Amino acid sequence: MKIFLDTASIQELRQAISTGFVEGVTTNPSLLARQKSDKTVEGLLLEICKLQSGPVSLEVDEDREESMLAQARWFRQLASNIVIKVPLTPEGLNVCRILRSEGTEVNVTLCFSCAQGFLAAKAGATFVSPFIGRLEDSGGCGIELLRDLRSMMDHYGFSTQILAASIRNPRHVAEALQAGADVATMPFSVLFQLYAHPLTQQGLMLFRQDSQTKAPFVSS
Numbered sequence: 001m002k003i004f005l006d007t008a009s010i011q012e013l014r015q016a017i018s019t020g021f022v023e024g025v026t027t028n029p030s031l032l033a034r035q036k037s038d039k040t041v042e043g044l045l046l047e048i049c050k051l052q053s054g055p056v057s058l059e060v061d062e063d064r065e066e067s068m069l070a071q072a073r074w075f076r077q078l079a080s081n082i083v084i085k086v087p088l089t090p091e092g093l094n095v096c097r098i099l100r101s102e103g104t105e106v107n108v109t110l111c112f113s114c115a116q117g118f119l120a121a122k123a124g125a126t127f128v129s130p131f132i133g134r135l136e137d138s139g140g141c142g143i144e145l146l147r148d149l150r151s152m153m154d155h156y157g158f159s160t161q162i163l164a165a166s167i168r169n170p171r172h173v174a175e176a177l178q179a180g181a182d183v184a185t186m187p188f189s190v191l192f193q194l195y196a197h198p199l200t201q202q203g204l205m206l207f208r209q210d211s212q213t214k215a216p217f218v219s220s
């Protein structure tokens with residue numbers, strides 16, 4: 001399973017890349033709006049795409065098919081690793097089909113059911129993004145959705161990759177792994193939480209204490 005970073009922050013991206021684990025980036029209009037930067041959105045994206053050579057998802061924010069398509073075509077010329085994110089709506093899926101026929105990678109976002117994921121796969125999406133955290137916020141079961149999507153993709157031989165999104169904690173990452181998601185996109189904080197376990201910290205402290213009292217490695 002690949003790890004993508006869900007961010008529009010250059011600072012977070014730089015630090016996360018230094019772990020050696022980040023293989024792509026996802027953004028959305030809310031993440032971009034939160035950036036307090038003197039850069040334009042275009043400038044920000046160019047910098048993100050320069051730092052990260054893997055897929056970088058950029059979401060359209062138009063509703064009508066023609067304007068969505070025009071925006072997507074403008075976005076994709078920004079960098080060769082841009083993936084166009086479209087919503088799971090009739091217009092979004094039509095745009096997905098057209099963009100895919102033009103060779104553009106597409107991430108269909110805001111997926112909350114297996115039936116929706118099926119439509120995204122039939123429209124030829126490169127990625128489909130089930131929103132685990134938001135589904136759970138509304139009483140649904142994230143891992144069940146991921147498992148259903150996995151068996152549907154495998155049973156029918158779809159090549160659409162399952163990109164687990166709206167990940168809020170390490171349990172969601174573990175569930176994405178158990179269900180066989182292809183990618184998990186996570187916030188910066190969750191990436192660093194993956195390293196942590198109280199017993200690792202406790203064990204480290206104990207080893208440090210004991211190493212103060214051990215015999216020297218070499219005699220002086």
Ligand code: G3P
Nearest residue numbers: 006026133134165166167
């Ligand atoms: O990739 C989609 C993700 O950013 C949504 O996360 O936490 O806003 O539900 P969240």
